[in-house]
Amino acid sequence: MPRRKPGTLLPLETEILEVALSMLRTGRQSFHGFGIAQFMREQRGSSSLTSHGTLYKALGRLEEFGLLTSRWEDVAAAEGRPRRRLYELTRRGAQAAEHARAAGTAPAPARLPRIAPEPT
Amino acid sequence: MTPERIAALVARWVRLYTRGVPTPIAQRRIEEIDADLRDHLAHERTHGTGERRIALSILSRMIRGVAADAAWRGRHAGAAAGRPTAPEDAMTTHRTTYRSAVGVAVAAAFLLVWLSLGVGVIGKDGDRANLMYAGVLAVGIIGAVIARRRPHGMARALLATAAAQAVVAVIALAAGLGRPWSGPSEIVLLNGFFVALFAGSALLFRHAARSQPPRDTAAG
Numbered sequence: 001m002p003r004r005k006p007g008t009l010l011p012l013e014t015e016i017l018e019v020a021l022s023m024l025r026t027g028r029q030s031f032h033g034f035g036i037a038q039f040m041r042e043q044r045g046s047s048s049l050t051s052h053g054t055l056y057k058a059l060g061r062l063e064e065f066g067l068l069t070s071r072w073e074d075v076a077a078a079e080g081r082p083r084r085r086l087y088e089l090t091r092r093g094a095q096a097a098e099h100a101r102a103a104g105t106a107p108a109p110a111r112l113p114r115i116a117p118e119p120t
Numbered sequence: 121m122t123p124e125r126i127a128a129l130v131a132r133w134v135r136l137y138t139r140g141v142p143t144p145i146a147q148r149r150i151e152e153i154d155a156d157l158r159d160h161l162a163h164e165r166t167h168g169t170g171e172r173r174i175a176l177s178i179l180s181r182m183i184r185g186v187a188a189d190a191a192w193r194g195r196h197a198g199a200a201a202g203r204p205t206a207p208e209d210a211m212t213t214h215r216t217t218y219r220s221a222v223g224v225a226v227a228a229a230f231l232l233v234w235l236s237l238g239v240g241v242i243g244k245d246g247d248r249a250n251l252m253y254a255g256v257l258a259v260g261i262i263g264a265v266i267a268r269r270r271p272h273g274m275a276r277a278l279l280a281t282a283a284a285q286a287v288v289a290v291i292a293l294a295a296g297l298g299r300p301w302s303g304p305s306e307i308v309l310l311n312g313f314f315v316a317l318f319a320g321s322a323l324l325f326r327h328a329a330r331s332q333p334p335r336d337t338a339a340g
Binding site for chain 2: 032033034035037038048049050051052053054055056057060072081082083084085
């Protein structure tokens, strides 16, 4: 994973926000880890899914930055399988995704808005 | 190598690197990956993907994420332990890094024994080519004995172990061992994973050696 410039998002984080925005526009308000990995694979036309470590680290960072929120799926909805963590775009997250989309299809961190706090 | 076995391996790996991380954070990561693995298996089977391909896909996701896992662990376990400030804390840092290095090396050795004897890294269960991994472990054990647990020596011992692991992979690929059960990509991925673990442990030992306080400071 490339190094983060202070106050910017990494390309994967931007990609997650953009994909989450696309899902939101098709009526899917929340998404889970594997779901978004699969959606990104389809959009990239790639054969491989984002690795576990990279994906969940990025989702955690986006939540820390206030761009995503998350909650556990209801146990009843899980129907016996492991319950999923469901993520949703926040208003700020949607704005960041819009901004990134307007800035270009492959945004570089330097071109992104200063939306992320300094890494701790 | 069934997808379920590889999923179980990933689940064990997650439980290993979340040790020492505050329970709510660790539990969340464990449950998220468990759900992800289940969803991954179900999705691929629904789409008619072959069993071997599913297994390799899961394994590949784990291996590619090891560096991010280590960084995540370092951040959360470090935050739980607090930041070192004084010379005494340099000793604490040294000890923590040294213990992490030992943990990674021991975990890698156990995983290697379990995979080579129980599942078969090369070929199917019971393939004699897997006996070569006894040599890999022997390099590590002999190296540790010679190093007498000193961090510089341990770093060299673990690098030698990583090199031995790579040599086994090269031999298996060159001699076509384990065919048709283990293809070249599977051999490269599995052995690459262990090379990464042993090399990672060597790096941690090197860090431990660098963070070791001078003897008079440590004693005083």
